[in-house]
Amino acid sequence: MEKMEIREIEGRGRSFVSSKPIKAGEILLRESPILIYSSTLLSNFCSHCFTKLIDSSFIISCSVCSNHALYCSSTCQTSSSHTPLLCNSLNALRNTPISSDLQLQAYFLIAAYNLSPDSFRLLMSLQGDSPITPDTQFLHSLISSFCSPSSLELTAALLAKDKLNAFGLMEPFRGDGKEMKVRGYAIYPKGSFFNHDCLPNACRFDYVDSGDPSSNTDIIVRAIHDIPEGREICLSYFPVDWNYADRQKRLMEDYGFKCDCDRCIVEVNWCDGDDDDQEMGGSDQEEDNDFPHAYFFVRYVCDKENCAGTLAPLPPPQPSNVMECNVCGCFKTEEEQEQEQAIDTDESEDGIVIMDD
Numbered sequence: 615m616e617k618m619e620i621r622e623i624e625g626r627g628r629s630f631v632s633s634k635p636i637k638a639g640e641i642l643l644r645e646s647p648i649l650i651y652s653s654t655l656l657s658n659f660c661s662h663c664f665t666k667l668i669d670s671s672f673i674i675s676c677s678v679c680s681n682h683a684l685y686c687s688s689t690c691q692t693s694s695s696h697t698p699l700l701c702n703s704l705n706a707l708r709n710t711p712i713s714s715d716l717q718l719q720a721y722f723l724i725a726a727y728n729l730s731p732d733s734f735r736l737l738m739s740l741q742g743d744s745p746i747t748p749d750t751q752f753l754h755s756l757i758s759s760f761c762s763p764s765s766l767e768l769t770a771a772l773l774a775k776d777k778l779n780a781f782g783l784m785e786p787f788r789g790d791g792k793e794m795k796v797r798g799y800a801i802y803p804k805g806s807f808f809n810h811d812c813l814p815n816a817c818r819f820d821y822v823d824s825g826d827p828s829s830n831t832d833i834i835v836r837a838i839h840d841i842p843e844g845r846e847i848c849l850s851y852f853p854v855d856w857n858y859a860d861r862q863k864r865l866m867e868d869y870g871f872k873c874d875c876d877r878c879i880v881e882v883n884w885c886d887g888d889d890d891d892q893e894m895g896g897s898d899q900e901e902d903n904d905f906p907h908a909y910f911f912v913r914y915v916c917d918k919e920n921c922a923g924t925l926a927p928l929p930p931p932q933p934s935n936v937m938e939c940n941v942c943g944c945f946k947t948e949e950e951q952e953q954e955q956a957i958d959t960d961e962s963e964d965g966i967v968i969m970d971d
């Protein structure tokens with residue numbers, strides 16, 4: 615946080631802005647979650663630290679909800695917020711036949727209503743407010759039997775805060791092309807101030823299976839490249855290889871805004887299908903105009919099959935030309951990344967350069 619401050623930006627709300635020049639790879643934020651909830655009731659990871667459970671002889675289970683709260687160690691069991699109230703609520707929820715979407719929102723609400731007063735205040739200070747919908751009414755009455763939510767309006771506001779601010783803790787990359795699974799969701803009060811850009815200058819790393827239960831669910835945000843003083847620091851809220859239509863749809867539906875970043879300003883003029891197979895023929899000048907952000911994809915998007923994660927240099931003082939991918943975890947030098955991209959380009963058909971979506 616030393617090199618960033620929070621500023622109000624017209625039309626964008628609060629946002630991080632660099633207060634000093636930032637070097638590529640620098641860690642901009644490291645923060646523990648105030649709230650974390652599982653994406654499933656039947657899990658194969660520790661209910662406290664979210665680390666994958668490997669050795670069954672060390673697994674400890676909650677005596678009440680047996681295989682629904684599992685711990686990798688007694689330390690995790692004693693530090694857990696799995697109070698009798700929470701345990702009974704989750705147990706009751708297990709027997710309620712509702713959609714997985716509603717179940718997820720119910721987990722969040724139960725975790726939120728079990729927060730300490732300070733953490734609850736922090737959660738309430740985040741952006742997000744929502745009208746009361748039939749789903750809100752249903753969820754409010756559902757969780758009323760487990761905990762004591764104060765009002766329907768508060769439940770609606772909490773759900774909106776979750777939707778706008780929660781970060782997914784991803785299962786490790788498998789590389790099989792199937793959608794990556796989310797192990798849990800976490801709220802980081804400072805991390806919530808990052809606005810979105812489709813060409814972000816920072817990206818988030820998580821190391822959930824790193825084996826250090828005191829910090830493995832921390833969010834770590836690093837600069838992708840050098841950032842001068844006074845620049846807004848943004849993440850991408852989804853993988854950077856999404857096409858224009860999908861990005862705009864997600865941002866409008868889930869975050870309530872139309873993106874007018876530099877990349878969207880260019881891509882709005884592309885014809886249908888251009889962004890699925892961006893063709894760059896013609897003169898260099900035309901190419902630059904059509905796809906001025908090509909450099910970003912060459913340098914900062916991982917080209918490992920089915921990955922498309924974002925690459926950021928290792929934090930100083932480590933060598934700044936070694937890039938780490940925030941999805942598959944591979945390391946490569948900038949030179950290797952550029953060479954691999956050049957080979958992909960040469961192999962594409964008839965001299966037409968095809969940038970994969």
Ligand SMILES: C[S@@+](CC[C@H](N)C(=O)[O-])C[C@H]1O[C@@H](n2cnc3c(N)ncnc32)[C@H](O)[C@@H]1O
Binds near residue numbers: 628629806807810
């Ligand atoms: C996680 S919050 C980010 C912090 C937020 N600006 C605040 O004031 O607390 C996400 C919300 O920020 C706003 N936002 C994020 N990126 C934006 C962008 N590029 N343009 C306009 N609004 C943006 C949207 O309202 C979005 O729902």
